[in-house]
Amino acid sequence: MTTAADKFDDTLSPTDLQQYVYLASNVSELLETAKASLTTALSILQSEIERRSCARGARPGAFAAWQIGPFELSSRARVLRRDGVILPLGGRAFDILIYLAERPGEVIAKQELLDRVWSDVTVQEGSIRVHVSAIRKALGDDRFGNHYIANIKGRGYSFVGTVVPLAGSAESRNHRRHEGAGS
Numbered sequence: 001m002t003t004a005a006d007k008f009d010d011t012l013s014p015t016d017l018q019q020y021v022y023l024a025s026n027v028s029e030l031l032e033t034a035k036a037s038l039t040t041a042l043s044i045l046q047s048e049i050e051r052r053s054c055a056r057g058a059r060p061g062a063f064a065a066w067q068i069g070p071f072e073l074s075s076r077a078r079v080l081r082r083d084g085v086i087l088p089l090g091g092r093a094f095d096i097l098i099y100l101a102e103r104p105g106e107v108i109a110k111q112e113l114l115d116r117v118w119s120d121v122t123v124q125e126g127s128i129r130v131h132v133s134a135i136r137k138a139l140g141d142d143r144f145g146n147h148y149i150a151n152i153k154g155r156g157y158s159f160v161g162t163v164v165p166l167a168g169s170a171e172s173r174n175h176r177r178h179e180g181a182g183s
Helices: 004-011 014-055 091-101 110-117 126-139 170-181
Strands: 065-068 071-074 079-082 107-109 149-152 156-159 163-165
Touching: 071 091, 091 110, 091 126, 091 156, 107 110, 110 126, 110 156, 126 149
Parallel strands: none
Antiparallel strands: 065 071, 065 163, 071 079, 107 156, 149 156
């Protein structure tokens, strides 16, 4: 019984095979060049994200990753994951989440959030509510008893969930150093 592959092999001449090998090597080179370009672009983008985050009030060197309940938050990669799946979250909402998560238990005034997250534009307080709502939705806040962000009436917001620095992050190293200092 002849297969489609057998028919294909019978129709290829040695010249055709040489051309396919040549094309495959060119494609391989193109892929390597594209990979190198994308790696460079990613590095540039991460630097720009860090620069803009610092301009919006993030603490320099504070870029880290945290475990928040079943979620992993990475400020450097700017992703929020649950079970390895990246959850969609807009840029301003992400900035608010990072700012609050870096200061668990602190009450952050609405004006402070406006100044930090929207330093380059003028917006109304309602913008905060919209983005906090998006964060709560992504975190499943208030569903199944989860509670991460509290609205402190007349004062602002507070991150009330447990924030655990992940191993290797700047906060994790500082946390371990701090724990060891008291021993």
